[in-house]
Amino acid sequence: MVSITRDSRPHGVRVDTSPLLVVTLAVVAGAVIVGSVVSFTQALLFLTGGLLGLALYQASFGFTGGWKRFATEGRGRSMRAQFIMIGITAIVFIPLMGGMFPLDRTFAGAWAPVGVSVVFGSLLFGLGMQLGGGCGSGTLFTVGGGSARMLVTLAGFIIGATVGTAHLPFWLGQPSLPVIRLGEVFGPVSGTLVTLAGLAALVGVLAFLEKRRHGNVEPVFSGLRDLTPATFLHGPWPLILAALVLALGNVLTLLLAGHPWSVTYGFGLWGAKIFQALGIGVSEWQFWQIPAQARALNQSVLFDVTSVMNFGIILGAALAATLAGKFAPKVAVPLLSWVAAIIGGLLMGYGARLSFGCNIGALFSGIASGSLHGWVWLVMAYLGSLAGIAARPLFGLDGFRKA
Amino acid sequence: MSNKNTLLFAASLLVATGAVAVDYAVSDAPAPAVALQADSNPCAAGVPAAPRLPGQRNYDDIADGYSGGPGAVAPAPAPAPGAADMNPCSAGLL
Numbered sequence: 358m359v360s361i362t363r364d365s366r367p368h369g370v371r372v373d374t375s376p377l378l379v380v381t382l383a384v385v386a387g388a389v390i391v392g393s394v395v396s397f398t399q400a401l402l403f404l405t406g407g408l409l410g411l412a413l414y415q416a417s418f419g420f421t422g423g424w425k426r427f428a429t430e431g432r433g434r435s436m437r438a439q440f441i442m443i444g445i446t447a448i449v450f451i452p453l454m455g456g457m458f459p460l461d462r463t464f465a466g467a468w469a470p471v472g473v474s475v476v477f478g479s480l481l482f483g484l485g486m487q488l489g490g491g492c493g494s495g496t497l498f499t500v501g502g503g504s505a506r507m508l509v510t511l512a513g514f515i516i517g518a519t520v521g522t523a524h525l526p527f528w529l530g531q532p533s534l535p536v537i538r539l540g541e542v543f544g545p546v547s548g549t550l551v552t553l554a555g556l557a558a559l560v561g562v563l564a565f566l567e568k569r570r571h572g573n574v575e576p577v578f579s580g581l582r583d584l585t586p587a588t589f590l591h592g593p594w595p596l597i598l599a600a601l602v603l604a605l606g607n608v609l610t611l612l613l614a615g616h617p618w619s620v621t622y623g624f625g626l627w628g629a630k631i632f633q634a635l636g637i638g639v640s641e642w643q644f645w646q647i648p649a650q651a652r653a654l655n656q657s658v659l660f661d662v663t664s665v666m667n668f669g670i671i672l673g674a675a676l677a678a679t680l681a682g683k684f685a686p687k688v689a690v691p692l693l694s695w696v697a698a699i700i701g702g703l704l705m706g707y708g709a710r711l712s713f714g715c716n717i718g719a720l721f722s723g724i725a726s727g728s729l730h731g732w733v734w735l736v737m738a739y740l741g742s743l744a745g746i747a748a749r750p751l752f753g754l755d756g757f758r759k760a
Numbered sequence: 761m762s763n764k765n766t767l768l769f770a771a772s773l774l775v776a777t778g779a780v781a782v783d784y785a786v787s788d789a790p791a792p793a794v795a796l797q798a799d800s801n802p803c804a805a806g807v808p809a810a811p812r813l814p815g816q817r818n819y820d821d822i823a824d825g826y827s828g829g830p831g832a833v834a835p836a837p838a839p840a841p842g843a844a845d846m847n848p849c850s851a852g853l854l
Contacts, residue, residue, distance in 0.1 A: 373761050376769075383773065394784070503762075503769045630783060657787040658780060668776075675769070685765035 370591045370682045376503075377679035384672050395659050402613050402662055406669020409606040409618070410498050413670070414677035415592035416599030419495035420716040421486045424742045429757050431570040433563035435596060437577050439721075440563075442600035444556040446725035447549055449608050450617065454726060455545030465616045466540075466726030469713035471733050472533020474525075478711025479719065479734040481704045483741025486716070487749060489513070489701025493620035493715030496702070497667055501674025503685025506698050511624075513702020514709075518621055519628025521710025522644040528711050539727035548727045555732070556724070592681045607722060614662045617726060619718030620670075621709040623663035628706075629654055697752035701745075708741075 384407055392400030412418065423435025452458065454466045469475065486492045489510040491499050496514055499507040540548035564574045580595030588594070610618040629639045633654070639645050645654050658664040678684040709715040712734055714723065720738070723731025749756040 376761075376766060379770070379773075503765050505765050505768050508768070508772060652790075655788045656790055657784040659784060660790060668780075682761075685762050685769055687762040687765070 370680075372591075372682055373679040373684040376675070376684045380672055380675045380679055384669075384676065387668060387672065391659055391665055394657075395665075398613050399659070399662070399665055402610065403665045403669040405606055405609050405613065406666035407673035407676070408669075409494075409603060409666070410501055410670035410673025410675075411677045412594065412599045412602035412606070412673075413494055413498040414502055414674040415594040415681070416596050417593065418596065418599040418603065419498075420492045420720070421490065421495050421742075424483075424739060425487060425746055427563065428743055428746055431567055432575055433567050434575040434577055434579075437560045437563050438596040438600045440556045440560050441577065441597070442604050443721055443724050444553050445601065445604040446607050446721070447552045447556070447727065450611065450722075450725045451540040451549040451552060451727045452545045453611065455540040455548065457545045462615065464611055466538065466728060467617045467619065467714065467718055467722035467731070468536045468538055468726055468728045469719070469723065469730040470533045470536050471730045472529075473531035474528035474533065475712045475719075475730050475733055476737050477528070478521075478708040478713075479737035480741040480744075481708030482712060482715060482734075483708075483738035483743075484745040484748070485517075485701045485704025485706075485708055485741075486738075487701070487742050487745025488697045488752065488754075489705055490698065492717075493705070493709065494670070494717050496705075497620065497670045498674035501671040502678040502683065503675065504688070506688070506690045506694065509695055509698040510702040510705075513699040514621070514706040515624045515628040515631070515702075517703040517706020517708075518625035518710050519632055519639075519706070520703075521707040522625050522629065522639075523642050524707075525710055526643045534729075537729035539729065541727075552724065552727055590680055592677060603721075607725065610662075610666070616662075617718075617722035618666065619663050619714055619722060620667060621663075621706065621715045621718060623658075623661060623667045624706060625710055626653055626658065626661055626664060630658070691753050693752040694754060697749070697754060712737075 384404075388400045388403055391403045418435075418438075420439060423433075423439060427433045427436050450466065453460075454464045456463070482492075486495070489496065489507075491507055491510060493514075496507055496510050500511050538548070539551050542548065543551055567574050578595070578597050580593075581597065584595060584598065607618045610616075629645060633639045640651065640654060644650055653661055675684065705715065709718070713719050713730060714734075716738070719734040720731055723734060725731075746756050750758075
């Protein structure tokens with residue numbers, strides 16, 4: 358492989374030139390094809406996905422690692438950045454979805470009922486994400502970075518999400534509260550304030566616990582002063598910069614698609630199409646007979662917003678990895694780690710379908726939309742995550758104690 | 761950079777691209793909105809109105825309310841077309 362070095366790059370970064378050219382070509386071709394086959398808006402959504410993938414990779418903005426670091430080391434910088442990101446997004450989402458602005462269109466939020474399905478699904482998801490080594494967005498951006506192990510997690514994710522669509526009607530039949538929107542219960546302004554107060558309380562508690570354990574709190578805004586054009590291009594980005602870009606990306610998604618950013622619906626759709634190609638009668642499943650789902654199943658994935666954005670995320674992350682000179686790293690993966698990857702993927706896929714999304718669709722977009730299910734998802738997925746960390750040593754991975 | 765992992769990524773990208781292309785070839789094209797109406801009315805004037813959301817105004821109803829009052833002037837009927845230039849979409853025939 359060809360590599361070039363330039364003095365302007367931080368710490369002598371060697372750009373992976375050949376993959377960079379291929380990935381750049383794929384991004385341009387993808388945008389042109391989606392734009393001509395579907396619409397200009399869909400092409401913009403593909404590019405928005407690319408931006409999200411770039412930001413996720415450059416800051417290694419993963420929910421899994423951040424949650425694990427707080428659980429094992431008591432450091433909550435990453436989690437605090439996540440909640441700040443959700444808060445910034447909520448400031449735009451809840452008023453916009455509440456019709457506070459005189460726009461000639463309506464916006465759908467990531468709203469879902471709070472029931473057994475969400476509780477059980479998010480618990481499974483949290484468990485799976487620690488075994489799989491990445492959440493919904495984390496799986497996509499690490500696959501884009503050329504990780505072979507995460508490709509296996511993605512395969513499990515797709516299978517799990519598809520099986521989840523088969524069982525979803527049963528789970529939705531279990532006891533449940535209706536959809537509860539804070540923007541509707543309290544009004545758009547108060548709903549936003551309640552959401553921000555909840556997030557601020559979480560950030561405060563995390564900082565307090567960190568201070569009590571370590572005597573100091575890692576600043577969320579660290580790294581901003583060292584940001585130069587070279588580090589912007591080659592990474593790593595400060596966490597807070599990625600948080601801002603991800604919030605912007607979610608707002609752009611809402612404005613372009615009419616609904617917030619989500620990831621795992623696309624996995625279920627891909628799996629359903631693969632199952633169908635293998636002769637499994639997916640179209641007879643209750644979930645895929647709902648008119649909107651049947652239409653998605655019968656149309657090309659290029660017409661599905663989530664799928665197109667997922668493609669963009671993978672390619673955006675690949676672009677970032679090549680620019681950082683870290684594409685397709687050499688990592689020795691033990692056999693048990695592969696097993697953990699597939700089990701983690703299956704659990705995440707199934708759990709995400711039951712709980713109306715992953716860390717993006719349910720947690721990020723759910724809380725930012727003012728939906729109560731997003732908060733329940735957070736609590737249950739964190740509990741599942743603790744179980745997942747405890748289970749990691751069974752697969753030769755580090756758990757609460759370093760391996 | 762691992763050459764093995766790079767090749768794996770390239771192979772996955774190729775397989776995914778091929779799968780999307782095959783999926784596109786075998787999938788239904790989304791029906792244009794106007795064509796949906798063509799079954800019932802070959803002379804549709806425009807895109808059918810999207811179903812209204814709860815609370816959304818219906819401007820057709822509002823316009824009817826204003827134009828249906830005693831001050832509204834009824835438009836003159838269109839002249840009958842000649843047999844030679846019969847247009848199935850002209851006003852008054854459907």
